[in-house]
Amino acid sequence: MVSSGIGEDTYCPRNVMEGREESATHQDALSEMDDIIFDTLDELFAKTGVSPSEIGIVVASVSLFSPAPSLTARVINRYKMRNDVKAANVIAVDLVKQLFKTCKNSFAIVVSTESIGPNWYSGKEKSMMLSNILFRTGGCSMLLTNNGAWKGKALLELTCYVRTHIGSDDExxxxxxxxxxxxxxxxxxxxxxxxxxxxxxxxKNLRVLLPKVLPLSEILRYTINHYRDKMIKRPAPKGSGPGLNLKSGIDHFCVHPGGRAIIDEVGKSLALNDHDLEPARMALHRFGNTSSGGLWYVLGYMEAKKLLKKGDTILMICLGAGFKCNNCVWKVMNGLGKIKMSGKTV
Structure with missing residues (x-):
């Protein structure tokens, strides 16, 4: 626990705190989801002034719990949304991006969390006990729109999104x-x-994404150096990272706080320094691994430390089982206000 990077103030599911981790019920799972989803959505609607009746798309990013009716149906029922709302439970931001191509001037909400209570491990196998140390309860809700009238109010603009899946690799x-x-x-x-x-x-993901976001001069410099080193058979210096100056086109790195080893490995792969990795490490320490919602805790830390300025670019790095890597680049449009997640301000 001491070397995991997790602090002592993270949040566990109610059934675990009550000593019922071996006998979690379906109602426990629903209550855990309702507490996070409805609390963050209430905050979101109050803060933005957008009415639930204006929402045209609802996406829930939860991989370990799929009740019937679905989580998106519970959201639609709770807020009495209109009957033509489009609902889905996977792929999150990229799915909304695709739906926006056919749904003009629409609002979408994305809820990112994970069902921890019913999936708490109660056995004694060490490799399976690690998940109990890393995973914690938490989540967030986001409002996205392709309505041009909201451009002046938007905090972030999505500029690039690339998805990669290497499930064909057995390891x-x-x-x-x-x-x-x-x-x-x-x-x-x-x-x-x-x-x-x-x-x-x-x-694999960055081979596709970086040419879309880095300046042409940096791509040309890398290409020339790469083929020159290849011709003279010069090995890459140890710890040199990808060989590209990522900061020529990216200002901040929002790394998935999946665990200390994951953060350190990403930092090593991209040649990032401690300052670049501080937001991910601090989000992990304070909230633990909250699955897809964790990235927004990292973003919240950046905002709280006043690191984000108008015009800055943020590379958001998301990793998950399968194994998959979904990365996107955001541009800061306005000063970021406090971001509410699971009822706690970060």
Whole structure:
């Protein structure tokens, strides 16, 4: 626990705090989701002034809990949204981006969290106990729009999004795996291959994303140096990262706070310094690994430290089981106000 990077003030599901981790009920799972989703959405609607009746798209990014009716249906019912609202439960921001192509001047909400309570491991296998140390309760809700009239109010503008999946690689596929132990306790096995799988998926993703965001001069410099070194058979210096000056086109790095090993491996792969990795490390320390919602805690830390200025670009790096890497680049449009997540201000 001491070396995990997790602090002592993170949040656990109610059934775990009550000592019922071995007997979580369906209602426990629903209550955990409702607390996070409805609390953050109430804050979101109050802060933006957007009415639930104006929402045209609802996306819930939760991979370990799929009730019937769905989580998006619960949101639609709770806020009595209109009957033509489009609802989905996966892919989040990129899915909204695709739907916006056919839904003009629309509002979308994306809820990012994870169901931890029913998936708490109660056995004794060490490789499966690690998930109990890393994963914590938390989440956030975001409002997205393609309505041009809101450009002056937007905090961030999505400029680029690239998705990569390396599930065909057996080592990467098995690095984060949900299964039962020998006596039937369900949980997640996190292997030593996990940081390496993350680095591999990230490298493949950035080969597509970086040419879209870095200046042409930097791409040309890298290309010339790469082929020159290849011709004279000069090895890359140890710890040199990707060989590109990422900061020529990116100002901030929002790294998925999945664990200390993941953050360190991403930092090593991209040759990032401690200042670049501080937001991810501090989000991990304060909130733990809250799955897809964790990136927004990292962003909240950047805002709280007043690191973000109008015009800055943010590379958001998301890693997940499968193994997948979904990265996007945001441009800061206005000064960021306080970001509400799961009822706590960060």
């Amino acid at each position: 990467a596929y098995r690095s984060c795996f949900q299964l039962e132990d020998d006596i039937g306790n369900k949980g997640f096995r996190l292997t030593r291959d996990l940081p390496r799988a993350g680095a591999k998926a990230l490298a």
